[in-house]
Amino acid sequence: MRIAVVGVGAIGGIVAARLALAGKDVTVFARGENHAAIARGGLAITQMDGRREVARVHASERFEDAKGFDVVIVAVKSHQLPAVGSGVAAICNDDTAVVPMQNGLPFWYFHEHGGALAGSTVESVDPGGKCLGAIPARRVLGVVTFMAGERPGPGEVKHTGGEGLRLGELDGRSTQRLESVATELRNAGFKCPALEDIRNEVWLKLWGNAVFNPISALTHSTLADICNDPDARKLVTQGMMEISAVAAKLGVTFPMTIENRIDVAGRIGHHKTSMLQDVEAGNALEIDALTGAVVELGAKVGVPTPALEALYRAVKLLDRTVRSGNLSVRAERRGGLPG
Ligand SMILES: NC(=O)C1=CN([C@@H]2O[C@H](COP(=O)(O)OP(=O)(O)OC[C@H]3O[C@@H](n4cnc5c(N)ncnc54)[C@H](OP(=O)(O)O)[C@@H]3O)[C@@H](O)[C@H]2O)C=CC1
Numbered sequence: 640m641r642i643a644v645v646g647v648g649a650i651g652g653i654v655a656a657r658l659a660l661a662g663k664d665v666t667v668f669a670r671g672e673n674h675a676a677i678a679r680g681g682l683a684i685t686q687m688d689g690r691r692e693v694a695r696v697h698a699s700e701r702f703e704d705a706k707g708f709d710v711v712i713v714a715v716k717s718h719q720l721p722a723v724g725s726g727v728a729a730i731c732n733d734d735t736a737v738v739p740m741q742n743g744l745p746f747w748y749f750h751e752h753g754g755a756l757a758g759s760t761v762e763s764v765d766p767g768g769k770c771l772g773a774i775p776a777r778r779v780l781g782v783v784t785f786m787a788g789e790r791p792g793p794g795e796v797k798h799t800g801g802e803g804l805r806l807g808e809l810d811g812r813s814t815q816r817l818e819s820v821a822t823e824l825r826n827a828g829f830k831c832p833a834l835e836d837i838r839n840e841v842w843l844k845l846w847g848n849a850v851f852n853p854i855s856a857l858t859h860s861t862l863a864d865i866c867n868d869p870d871a872r873k874l875v876t877q878g879m880m881e882i883s884a885v886a887a888k889l890g891v892t893f894p895m896t897i898e899n900r901i902d903v904a905g906r907i908g909h910h911k912t913s914m915l916q917d918v919e920a921g922n923a924l925e926i927d928a929l930t931g932a933v934v935e936l937g938a939k940v941g942v943p944t945p946a947l948e949a950l951y952r953a954v955k956l957l958d959r960t961v962r963s964g965n966l967s968v969r970a971e972r973r974g975g976l977p978g
């Protein structure tokens with residue numbers, strides 16, 4: 640099986656490195672310094688037990704350079720998907736499976752799916768339907784990522800927690816391609832069940848990300864900091880109640896209580912969420928597909944989401960401030976004030 644990984648940051652890097660270390664033929668599509676480092680010295684991964692290994696992968700900077708993959712794993716942030724869509728399409732055969740590994744509500748959510756919103760696009764996730772135009776739903780294998788990672792520098796990734804990659808066809812069927820991709824991921828050490836209802840897993844993960852990520856980004860707190868703080872727990876609980884109410888309108892139920900879900904997140908420990916990592920790196924923030932999507936859906940299904948909307952609007956401002964480059968300047972000024 641020939642596997643491509645597009646976007647080699649924390650998650651794409653961990654998945655690519657572990658597949659390659661398990662003997663798979665892996666090509667990564669990366670850019671700039673990251674591409675140069677991987678092409679020069681391989682893709683280095685610090686495993687959860689602290690071992691550092693270097694995976695040999697083919698590295699490419701241009702989609703024109705390689706094609707004909709059986710599986711294309713796309714691990715850019717959700718707001719970066721429209722920019723890679725046509726490149727992903729260009730490296731696919733007729734029967735290539737595309738596995739978009741983003742947090743949040745996926746761009747394919749209402750496709751191959753019944754219900755009142757069937758076939759609709761969520762603008763917060765896929766503005767103008769650009770992702771779905773490039774990557775049609777029939778190509779997609781849904782995945783939900785229950786793990787955590789960081790990228791300390793070009794060509795380097797660090798696996799900090801979890802090995803869960805839940806996989807499923809959008810229409811819930813058990814197919815040959817689903818079994819093959821799940822088997823390859825299991826052989827690379829991931830806990831990868833093939834599921835009949837991937838959408839329930841989407842919501843289970845989103846339940847956390849839509850609240851933890853913005854709170855961590857705004858307060859510079861880790862998951863353990865948030866979950867151990869009584870005030871923050873109240874805010875998280877309010878956000879999660881709103882998410883449950885929106886999900887219930889779409890027929891989704893959760894397999895645990897809000898208290899349990901918060902405790903599960905707290906056990907990940909002092910992990911900086913991917914959104915906090917982006918604040919610190921001065922990158923654009925992945926807020927629309929996480930919190931923004933639930934606010935948009937709440938309005939569509941008639942469920943008020945005041946706590947989520949407050950978090951969403953505050954992080955949108957943070958996003959603009961981060962991207963303007965003014966965040967560190969302001970911190971320095973504040974530090975310099977007398978008294
Ligand atoms: N980090 C974590 O712990 C977790 C993250 N997730 C989710 O996984 C997804 C990926 O996140 P994460 O790995 O953290 O993100 P990163 O920012 O670490 O990685 C994204 C990578 O995509 C690359 N990229 C973006 N645009 C392009 C492009 N046009 N061409 C080539 N490469 C591109 C970036 O390149 P460059 O380096 O040049 O910017 C970067 O290397 C997100 O949806 C996130 O929410 C899920 C679970 C945990």
Ligand SMILES: CC(C)(CO)C(=O)C(=O)O
Nearest residue numbers: 786787847911912913914
């Ligand atoms: C926090 C974590 C690891 C799990 O909720 C995550 O998905 C993220 O960092 O974006």
